[in-house]
Amino acid sequence: xxxxxxxxxxxxxxxxxxxxxxxxxxxxxxxxxxxxxxxxxxxxxxxxxxxxxxxxxxxxxxxxxxxxxxxxxxxxxxxxxxxxxxxxxxxxxxxxxxxxxxxxxxxxxxxxxx
Amino acid sequence: xxxxxxxxxxxxxxxxxxxxxxxxxxxxxxxxxxxxxxxxxxxxxxxxxxxxxxxxxxxxxxxxxxxxxxxxxxxxxxxxxxxxxxxxxxxxxxxxxxxxxxxxxxxxxxxxxx
Numbered sequence: 001x002x003x004x005x006x007x008x009x010x011x012x013x014x015x016x017x018x019x020x021x022x023x024x025x026x027x028x029x030x031x032x033x034x035x036x037x038x039x040x041x042x043x044x045x046x047x048x049x050x051x052x053x054x055x056x057x058x059x060x061x062x063x064x065x066x067x068x069x070x071x072x073x074x075x076x077x078x079x080x081x082x083x084x085x086x087x088x089x090x091x092x093x094x095x096x097x098x099x100x101x102x103x104x105x106x107x108x109x110x111x112x113x114x
Numbered sequence: 115x116x117x118x119x120x121x122x123x124x125x126x127x128x129x130x131x132x133x134x135x136x137x138x139x140x141x142x143x144x145x146x147x148x149x150x151x152x153x154x155x156x157x158x159x160x161x162x163x164x165x166x167x168x169x170x171x172x173x174x175x176x177x178x179x180x181x182x183x184x185x186x187x188x189x190x191x192x193x194x195x196x197x198x199x200x201x202x203x204x205x206x207x208x209x210x211x212x213x214x215x216x217x218x219x220x221x222x223x224x225x226x227x228x
Contacts, residue, residue: 008207010122010211016219046162046167046168046169047160053160055158055169055171057124057171083217087217089216089217089219090217091215092214092215093122093211093214094212095209095210096209097124097207097208097209100205100207101205101206102203102204102206103201103204104202105130105197105203
């Protein structure tokens with residue numbers, strides 16, 4: 001396995017229709033905390049406020065880092081609150097990235113030579 | 115590898131700030147098409163309209179199904195348009211799910227016995 005490629009931790013969830021303030025507070029706290037977790041690389045988090053469906057993907061160096069993050073004290077508390085109040089359902093998937101391809105626009109339309 | 119677990123195809127992108135109508139049309143067309151792809155299981159797609167960042171995760175039976183989907187004629191055209199007009203940048207990651215845990219609320223607050 002290419003060690004430069006990360007392990008993705010995919011978290012898909014549906015929010016309950018209540019506890020918004022408390023959810024926002026915990027959501028921000030956990031987002032600030034995860035970036036300090038050993039082996040953390042990056043994350044992206046989106047939610048559709050109509051359907052209340054959300055996806056967070058956090059990338060880590062290895063599975064051990066994900067286990068350590070799973071068991072982090074404040075994160076464990078957030079998971080408990082998630083089941084008690086924040087989520088209707090969720091799925092966690094651990095998925096090592098085996099191939100990656102990225103593309104970025106280099107020449108914008110406005111920069112085109114005439 | 116557990117064959118009941120899918121392969122995730124993660125597509126993260128940033129939309130350009132133009133071509134909205136054409137993008138919506140293609141986005142819907144591709145969403146309708148992917149569900150007919152051999153080996154397709156499910157997908158979820160979200161975008162933050164402030165940051166223009168989006169995440170789509172499509173799940174397939176195996177890597178071969180993803181390759182077939184990648185090379186599907188209309189999908190190839192959509193990828194071309196993506197680079198020409200729809201996206202500032204994107205990342206595609208192929209990530210086999212090796213562990214999965216799901217949770218669903220069974221007893222709602224209103225259902226609690228008194």
